[in-house]
Amino acid sequence: MSLKKPIKVVGVSSGKGGVGKTTISVNIAAALVKQGLDVLLLDGDLGLANVQLALGAVSEYNFSHVLSGEKTLDDVVIETVSGVDLVPGASGLKDLASLSERETSSVIQAFSSLTKQYDVFLIDTAAGISSSVVSLLGACQHRIIVLKDDPSSIADAYATIKVLFLEGITRGIYLLPNEVAGMEHAEQLFTNLNKVIAKFLGFETSYAGFVKHDDAIPQAWKKAMPIVSCFPNSESAREFRKLANFVTNLNSNMDDNGGLQFFFNQLHSAYRSA
Numbered sequence: 001m002s003l004k005k006p007i008k009v010v011g012v013s014s015g016k017g018g019v020g021k022t023t024i025s026v027n028i029a030a031a032l033v034k035q036g037l038d039v040l041l042l043d044g045d046l047g048l049a050n051v052q053l054a055l056g057a058v059s060e061y062n063f064s065h066v067l068s069g070e071k072t073l074d075d076v077v078i079e080t081v082s083g084v085d086l087v088p089g090a091s092g093l094k095d096l097a098s099l100s101e102r103e104t105s106s107v108i109q110a111f112s113s114l115t116k117q118y119d120v121f122l123i124d125t126a127a128g129i130s131s132s133v134v135s136l137l138g139a140c141q142h143r144i145i146v147l148k149d150d151p152s153s154i155a156d157a158y159a160t161i162k163v164l165f166l167e168g169i170t171r172g173i174y175l176l177p178n179e180v181a182g183m184e185h186a187e188q189l190f191t192n193l194n195k196v197i198a199k200f201l202g203f204e205t206s207y208a209g210f211v212k213h214d215d216a217i218p219q220a221w222k223k224a225m226p227i228v229s230c231f232p233n234s235e236s237a238r239e240f241r242k243l244a245n246f247v248t249n250l251n252s253n254m255d256d257n258g259g260l261q262f263f264f265n266q267l268h269s270a271y272r273s274a
């Protein structure tokens with residue numbers, strides 16, 4: 001049996017919908033692949049399957065077929081054109097809470113028996129702060145919270161971080177301002193929210209980097225390709241490569257059993273104690 005590689009498990013969330021979670025997840029994933037890493041992306045959105053659209057992938061099966069035992073994870077994972085491996089629209093994730101111990105161990109087994117070993121496991125979560133989003137984020141080692149400079153996005157990013165705090169999670173939280181005018185704007189947004197977090201919750205988050213507003217991003221969506229693939233010389237493609245470097249420099253999970261198994265154990269115990 002081969003040794004498991006250490007893996008980084010990174011969740012992307014925002015509270016408010018439509019602020020750029022999927023754009024950021026897909027492009028960080030594609031930029032990491034271009035650096036030579038093996039990346040698995042889980043579409044944690046229960047309904048919309050937007051990640052497939054962004055990557056130009058079509059799938060017959062999704063994670064719910066793994067939960068029901070009809071398919072193995074190897075059957076369900078799609079290798080997309082950009083080289084990112086995708087677990088499509090995880091419409092069964094919310095049912096994890098009701099799995100029996102036996103079913104749960106088969107899910108954990110499904111992840112640990114994936115033929116390919118990954119360097120990074122990215123999870124694009126749904127909008128909102130439902131218990132399934134919080135459980136997914138809680139099971140990750142690292143959490144990127146995307147926000148825009150508008151009051152409802154800032155309030156929802158804060159609300160997400162507060163819920164994590166109430167779950168005892170204050171480490172591995174990074175803010176990522178999206179659609180900003182430039183570096184100063186992004187740093188200002190980060191500093192202001194971080195001050196509020198420090199004042200009311202008593203801890204500080206870290207800065208992940210930023211993405212400027214770029215009209216090439218909606219164009220890349222229309223082409224169903226990551227911008228780092230279809231417009232690699234655009235400004236935002238450069239920003240996504242920097243964000244990929246940021247992820248590369250995060251700690252990996254050194255758990256003996258392999259990071260994915262650890263992730264699902266954490267996720268399951270979060271659901272059990274909910």
Ligand SMILES: Nc1ncnc2c1ncn2[C@@H]1O[C@H](COP(=O)(O)OP(=O)(O)OP(=O)(O)O)[C@@H](O)[C@H]1O
Binds near residue numbers: 023178217
């Ligand atoms: N930096 C940016 N510049 C310009 N447009 C952007 C930028 N980031 C995202 N967008 C656009 O914003 C829209 C929403 O982005 P996206 O789908 O990634 O958000 P989301 O947070 O995943 O949404 P949802 O909550 O529905 O899952 C898309 O049309 C995308 O093209």
Ligand SMILES: [Mg+2]
Binds near residue numbers: 045050124
């Ligand atoms: Mg999305």
